[in-house]
Amino acid sequence: MKQPTSISELKNHVGREVTLSGWIHHSRPGGKICFIVLRDGTGFCQLVVEKNEQTASFYDDIKRLSQESSLEVTGTVHADERATGGFEVRVTHANVIHAARDYPITPKSHGIDFLMRHRHLWFRSQRPWNVLRIRATVVDQIRRFFNDNGYVLIDTPIFAPAAGEGAQTLFKVDYFGDPVYLAQTGQLYLEAACMAHRKVYCFGPTFRAEKSKTRRHLTEFWMVEPEIAFASLDDVIAVAEDFVCSLVERVLRDHSDELTALGRDLSELEAIKKPFYRLRYDQCVELLHSSKARELLENDLVAKQARISELGAKIDELDTLVKSDAAQWKKDKAAGEVIELREDRVELQEQMGNIPHHIELAKNFEWGGDLGGSDETIISRLHDRPVFCTHYPKGVKAFYMRECRDDARVVENFDLLAPQGVGEIIGGSAREEDYDRLLARIEHEHLPQADYEWYLDLRRFGSVPHGGFGLGVERTVAWICGVKHIRETIPYPRMMGKFYP
RNA sequence: UCCCCGAUAGCUCAAUGGUAGAGCGAGCGGCUGUUAACCGCUAGGUUCUAGGUUCGAAUCCUAGUCGGGGAGCCA
Numbered sequence: 001m002k003q004p005t006s007i008s009e010l011k012n013h014v015g016r017e018v019t020l021s022g023w024i025h026h027s028r029p030g031g032k033i034c035f036i037v038l039r040d041g042t043g044f045c046q047l048v049v050e051k052n053e054q055t056a057s058f059y060d061d062i063k064r065l066s067q068e069s070s071l072e073v074t075g076t077v078h079a080d081e082r083a084t085g086g087f088e089v090r091v092t093h094a095n096v097i098h099a100a101r102d103y104p105i106t107p108k109s110h111g112i113d114f115l116m117r118h119r120h121l122w123f124r125s126q127r128p129w130n131v132l133r134i135r136a137t138v139v140d141q142i143r144r145f146f147n148d149n150g151y152v153l154i155d156t157p158i159f160a161p162a163a164g165e166g167a168q169t170l171f172k173v174d175y176f177g178d179p180v181y182l183a184q185t186g187q188l189y190l191e192a193a194c195m196a197h198r199k200v201y202c203f204g205p206t207f208r209a210e211k212s213k214t215r216r217h218l219t220e221f222w223m224v225e226p227e228i229a230f231a232s233l234d235d236v237i238a239v240a241e242d243f244v245c246s247l248v249e250r251v252l253r254d255h256s257d258e259l260t261a262l263g264r265d266l267s268e269l270e271a272i273k274k275p276f277y278r279l280r281y282d283q284c285v286e287l288l289h290s291s292k293a294r295e296l297l298e299n300d301l302v303a304k305q306a307r308i309s310e311l312g313a314k315i316d317e318l319d320t321l322v323k324s325d326a327a328q329w330k331k332d333k334a335a336g337e338v339i340e341l342r343e344d345r346v347e348l349q350e351q352m353g354n355i356p357h358h359i360e361l362a363k364n365f366e367w368g369g370d371l372g373g374s375d376e377t378i379i380s381r382l383h384d385r386p387v388f389c390t391h392y393p394k395g396v397k398a399f400y401m402r403e404c405r406d407d408a409r410v411v412e413n414f415d416l417l418a419p420q421g422v423g424e425i426i427g428g429s430a431r432e433e434d435y436d437r438l439l440a441r442i443e444h445e446h447l448p449q450a451d452y453e454w455y456l457d458l459r460r461f462g463s464v465p466h467g468g469f470g471l472g473v474e475r476t477v478a479w480i481c482g483v484k485h486i487r488e489t490i491p492y493p494r495m496m497g498k499f500y501p
Numbered sequence: 502u503c504c505c506c507g508a509u510a511g512c513u514c515a516a517u518g519g520u521a522g523a524g525c526g527a528g529c530g531g532c533u534g535u536u537a538a539c540c541g542c543u544a545g546g547u548u549c550u551a552g553g554u555u556c557g558a559a560u561c562c563u564a565g566u567c568g569g570g571g572a573g574c575c576a
Binding site: 026028029030031032033034035037046048050051066067080082083084101102103104105106107108109110111112113114169184185206208210211212213214215216217218221222223333335336339346347350351353354357370372373374415423424425426427470471472473474475476486497 | 502505506511512513514515523524525526527531532533534535536537538539567568569570571572573574575576
């Protein structure tokens with residue numbers, strides 16, 4: 001087969017003849033002219049086939065091809081404003097490779113359940129295509145950032161003994177008769193490795209058996225975890241800050257087209273610059289108790305109520321249009337919008353119902369508790385850049401986190417809250433390097449000391465201050481792309497009760 | 502585990518106790534600049550399951566199954 005030209009390279013071939021191979025994304029056949037949007041994996045391009053002497057032999061075959069048929073065409077590239085993407089190919093030769101029939105994903109709207117059950121085909125649609133390209137770049141930038149900054153990749157095991165944080169959130173696997181668990185973090189293993197290589201990271205899938213059904217949860221997701229020796233909490237936070245900035249910069253540099261196609265507000269991403277905000281837990285509590293927090297939510301209530309009225313008016317208006325004798329396509333479009341607006345309205349109503357509860361939660365927040373989802377939302381919405389929340393109470397955090405030497409009630413940890421409601425994308429900490437303190441925490445939490453002997457060894461032999469963090473890839477991609485649900489940010493999402501295809 | 506909502510044609514949805522419909526998709530025909538094109542015709546249904554109320558149930562009641570959203574928990 002002759003080497004075809006990529007649609008992404010068409011701009012370099014204007015006026016010349018090219019051969020493209022790909023799939024029919026959309027077809028609008030006419031009696032004597034046929035428009036086809038072809039996708040070849042690198043982009044989308046309009047083909048124009050006119051019925052004339054040159055095309056007579058294949059015109060009727062092409063015209064009848066339906067969505068997702070594969071073909072090879074030859075023609076001349078023209079710049080044309082009427083074509084999506086700005087270029088079109090006027091076809092002179094065509095070779096049908098496979099005529100598809102009854103492709104399930106039509107140009108009209110579909111429910112999320114249907115699309116997820118057809119994930120293997122949904123990849124071909126524009127939105128998943130854009131999102132997964134950005135994911136690939138995020139993953140590449142993750143590796144580059146650490147590889148270029150002197151970190152050594154250490155692959156940590158997927159099968160792990162129970163030793164970890166709570167075993168109740170882990171998937172249990174039968175390992176030749178012994179119970180082992182799918183890893184939910186490689187951190188403890190990394191701590192050992194960073195004493196050998198100084199700066200290390202692991203990157204791979206991680207598993208949580210939490211029975212969560214929300215837009216922020218998957219049972220299998222990807223996490224990158226760096227771990228650094230001779231590092232203080234501030235050092236680790238500085239790395240996290242540079243790291244997140246580099247991810248956003250790279251995606252902005254390479255994917256502004258995809259972001260725009262996804263409807264992402266680029267200015268929000270361009271504003272992601274150092275320094276991010278740093279708030280100690282104490283300050284978070286103060287903020288939650290403050291009039292600013294209450295006003296934010298009260299204003300929210302008013303704004304949402306206004307928005308609901310607005311939606312209601314819009315829905316009525318469109319409903320009138322649907323019942324009128326307007327053109328059918330206008331009515332279809334209006335009906336589609338009505339469905340979307342109704343969904344938005346239901347969501348807003350649910351959010352409104354939660355606000356009084358959130359006001360109470362914030363007002364009555366007591367020192368010592370963990371910050372809940374609504375509390376995080378309040379904190380991140382009161383800031384225009386990502387926020388590091390640090391120094392949480394010891395009681396709500398894991399045993400390995402370093403006790404703050406100035407205030408023994410808290411540990412040296414941090415969470416990074418992304419803006420725009422995605423919530424926590426990073427959790428990290430300085431690790432307790434003092435043998436006696438660590439042992440005391442293990443005993444206090446009633447953890448089986450024998451399982452942690454190897455981990456305690458790290459504090460017996462040349463213990464140094466060290467720390468690290470974990471970044472959730474899917475939440476990060478969701479934030480950068482502006483997609484609401486992280487199930488769209490991983491090729492094959494695994495959720496509670498869902499593992500097909 | 503808890504709360505709210507839903508399940509009708511391949512898809513998205515209507516039908517407000519009284520003959521199950523529309524658009525898209527599919528098939529056929531028409532149309533020389535379309536952007537979710539448009540026009541005409543055709544095919545397409547065990548209204549999630551099991552009980553119940555009723556002269557009559559897609560519609561009301563009970564239980565279950567599956568799905569969506571949220572809470573908790575988390576990246």
